[in-house]
Amino acid sequence: MARRTSMLGSASVLTVAALTLSACSGGTTAAPSSTSTTSSTSSPSSTSSPTSTSAAASTTSTPSSTASASSSASGSMTSTASATGSSGAAAVAYPQTSCTSVVHIGDSTSDGLVGASFLSNPAWRIDAQYKDVGVKNVTTDISGARAVIEHWNNQPNSLDAIEKFEKQGYQGCYVMAIGNNDLANISVGGAGPISMRIDLIMKHAGSNPVMWLTSRTLRTSGPYTDANFPALSNALIAACQKYPNLRVFDWRSEVQTSWYQPADKIHYTSHGYRERAERIARALANAFPASGATSGCVVHSGLTASQ
Numbered sequence: 144m145a146r147r148t149s150m151l152g153s154a155s156v157l158t159v160a161a162l163t164l165s166a167c168s169g170g171t172t173a174a175p176s177s178t179s180t181t182s183s184t185s186s187p188s189s190t191s192s193p194t195s196t197s198a199a200a201s202t203t204s205t206p207s208s209t210a211s212a213s214s215s216a217s218g219s220m221t222s223t224a225s226a227t228g229s230s231g232a233a234a235v236a237y238p239q240t241s242c243t244s245v246v247h248i249g250d251s252t253s254d255g256l257v258g259a260s261f262l263s264n265p266a267w268r269i270d271a272q273y274k275d276v277g278v279k280n281v282t283t284d285i286s287g288a289r290a291v292i293e294h295w296n297n298q299p300n301s302l303d304a305i306e307k308f309e310k311q312g313y314q315g316c317y318v319m320a321i322g323n324n325d326l327a328n329i330s331v332g333g334a335g336p337i338s339m340r341i342d343l344i345m346k347h348a349g350s351n352p353v354m355w356l357t358s359r360t361l362r363t364s365g366p367y368t369d370a371n372f373p374a375l376s377n378a379l380i381a382a383c384q385k386y387p388n389l390r391v392f393d394w395r396s397e398v399q400t401s402w403y404q405p406a407d408k409i410h411y412t413s414h415g416y417r418e419r420a421e422r423i424a425r426a427l428a429n430a431f432p433a434s435g436a437t438s439g440c441v442v443h444s445g446l447t448a449s450q
Contacts, residue, residue: 237275237276237277237424237425237428238276238425238428238429238432238445239276239277239428239432239433240276240277240278240316240427240428240430240431240432240433241277241431241432241433241434241435241436242277242278242315242316242352242427242431243277243278243279243280243315244278244279244280244281244282244313244314244315244316245273245278245280245281245282245315245316245317245318245427246282246283246284246308246313246315246316246317246318247269247273247281247282247283247284247285247317247318247320247423248284248285248301248304248305248317248318248319248320248321249283249284249285249286249289249318249319249320249321250285250286250287250288250289250290250301250320250321250323250324251285251286251287251288251289251410252320252323252358252409252410252411253269253283253285253320254285254287254410255410255411255413255415255416255419256268256269256283256285256416256419256420256423257269257270257283257285261411261412261413261416262413262416262417262420263413267416267417267420267421268420269281269283269420269423269424270283272420272421272423272424273424273427275424276424276425276427276428277428277433278316278424278427280315282308284299284304284307284308286298286299286300286304288324289301289304289321289324290321290324290325290328290333290340291321291325291340291343291344292325292328292333292334292340292343293324293328293333301319301321301344302343302344302347305317305344305347305348306347309347309348309349313351314351315351316351316352316353316354316427316431317348317351317352317353317354318353318354318355318356318423318427319344319353319354319355319356320356320423321344321355322337322340322355322356322357322358322375323358323360323367323409325337325340325375326358326366326367326371326372326374326375327366327367327371328366329371330366330368330371331366336374336378337374337375337378338378338381338382341355341378341379341382342382342385345382345385345386345389348386348388350388351388352388352390352430352431352436353386353388353389353390354389354390354391354392354426354427354430354431354442355379355389355390355391355392356391356392356394356423357372357375357376357379357391357392357393357394357395357396358372358375358394358395359372359394359395359398360372360403360408360409361400361403361408361409362408362409367408367409372395373395376391376393376395379391380440380441383440389440390430390431390437390440390441390442391440391441391442392422392423392426392427392430392441392442392443392444393441393442393443394419394422394423394426396443397422397443397444397446397448398415398418398419399415399418399448401414401415402414402415402418402419403415421444421446422444422446423444425444425445425446426442426443426444426445429442429443429444429445430442
């Protein structure tokens with residue numbers, strides 16, 4: 144696969160690069176790419192995989208794990224830990240998922256879900272939240288400025304990430320928290336439409352369950368203007384017709400304006416990341432419940448705006 148760093152102008156590249164935590168107010172220095180694996184006690188299974196080439200973004204990442212979180216300042220890393228849920232006890236109050244293993248593939252909007260920079264309490268982080276709903280094994284593969292096709296600073300893009308797990312013979316559920324940079328790249332000339340990029344990912348997911356998040360920004364101009372983002376929601380909902388293993392978590396309809404960093408308008412505050420982590424896990428349990436698969440395409444966390 145040919146690798147292109149960027150066909151965008153320098154101003155556009157800087158905009159795409161802003162999807163890294165280090166570029167956000169109140170952010171931290173994030174690693175270019177990171178993988179984290181944790182183990183615990185509970186439920187489901189899924190697969191996924193992509194292929195591609197093109198023009199623009201991919202950059203940060205930081206890993207984490209339940210009982211003993213771990214991260215790196217640069218490069219990539221893998222960590223392994225064990226836990227029994229965010230409270231350290233059986234998570235009886237949470238809906239449970241059939242997914243016993245989860246691979247979470249994300250861009251910089253997932254960086255704040257792992258590690259102590261935004262979530263000081265390990266129980267609030269995404270790996271602990273997944274375990275609360277019954278997931279035993281959690282792997283996070285997060286890289287800032289990540290897109291399906293484009294590469295940022297030669298870091299693995301979304302397609303590279305899912306192909307890696309496919310080649311490893313992964314069987315389990317995927318959570319795809321990507322698409323922000325894809326929409327921005329397409330708006331400045333990157334290969335599209337977004338449905339083509341979704342197809343690339345789903346091709347490599349195979350028959351594994353996939354839950355893909357919709358997205359939203361508060362920006363009103365530039366590549367990341369929110370006017371570009373309903374296209375992702377529409378394309379994902381349409382893709383459900385082709386892929387019976389796909390569910391769409393409508394994060395766009397749940398995220399609150401107050402959860403965004405006010406200067407950045409893309410990434411979230413500590414409170415926003417805490418909400419995001421819990422809601423993703425709850426939505427996964429609704430998408431692929433322990434009692435069997437849902438019949439619908441679009442799922443929600445079931446939490447109210449005040450929670």
